[in-house]
Amino acid sequence: MAATFSSVPQVDYARLKDNATREEELVKLRDAIFVVGFLYLTNTGLEDLIRHTHGKLRELFDLPTETKEECNMIHSPSFLGYTRLGAETTAAQTDFREQFDFGTPGMRQWTEQDPFWQRLEGNNQYPKHPGAQELVDDYISRIDNLAQNFVHLVAESLSLPKDTFDDFKGKMSRLKFVKYPPSAPDSQGVGPHKDSAGLFTFLSQDNTGGLQVLNKNGEWIDVPPVEGSLVVNIQQGFEAITGGVCAATTHRVIAPISRTRYSIPYFLGVRLDLTLQQLQESAAHIVKRIPASDDRKKRAVDVPSEFLSPLYACFGEAHLRNRILSHPDVGRRWYPDLYKKYSQQTLS
């Protein structure tokens, strides 16, 4: 039977950066990447930033409804902005959460000459509140720096040149501020899913709990809060680039019962223009060099993924489909024809 896990391992970022401990910690990183697809990254040096940003979330979500609605995602063809409770769907069920989606600032304006999926990269709608834009932009800039370093370390842990994955990185990554209000027992905070927007997710959760990951025996494993850490997981982009050798792990959030839960995921983006053919060629090249057992490589070949579907011209289109189905109101407004087409398609 395939190796599986019963808890999520911790990897110490400070030890990865220290020459004296680096090799030992790289082995832990590699195991986490191969076997679990999830890990806690500790000692990142971002603890103050994380604490500070969590401290501001309540203020943003407590803004008057009109202020939040002013920056509703419905105004954004890039799926950036505010989503009220009950407007998002995962695994065909409504999620019980409220959120703000942001992207890396400074994207070029979309024009009619650009491909339709290029519209995913656009400008932020910040809530009108003093300091909100600085809070978001500063968080993105600092966590992105960590994310880039982390991807280099992952390459090293797989015995690949440090810059192996640099060419896959997209221009825009996504940041979310998420609020899960107390709800009935066993409610869906967010339903079972694999992250699809890119390479890796860097999530900071508060101390409420509720995040769970699915192991290879089909058991849900708790990912309890570890103060100051980031929960890092493989997304479908990285899974596809490594031909499935490094698999994305399904996860979900059980909504809290008696208190509010807040979380801050950062999704490191993939290049939108990456085609399936380019992806398969690079994957074949990369997989050959990863020193994994043949068994792992064999199992890895046919991983079901939105990315790997021949239905979509490139990653940008696959990602757009995913956004349209998750936010159907926004999809219907900006992409009515695509909404019709994508909602009738099933992934093979």
Ligand SMILES: O=C(O)CCC(=O)C(=O)O
């Ligand atoms: O809120 C969390 O802890 C996880 C959220 C999540 O999985 C997602 O938004 O993709």
Ligand SMILES: [Fe+2]
């Ligand atoms: Fe997720």
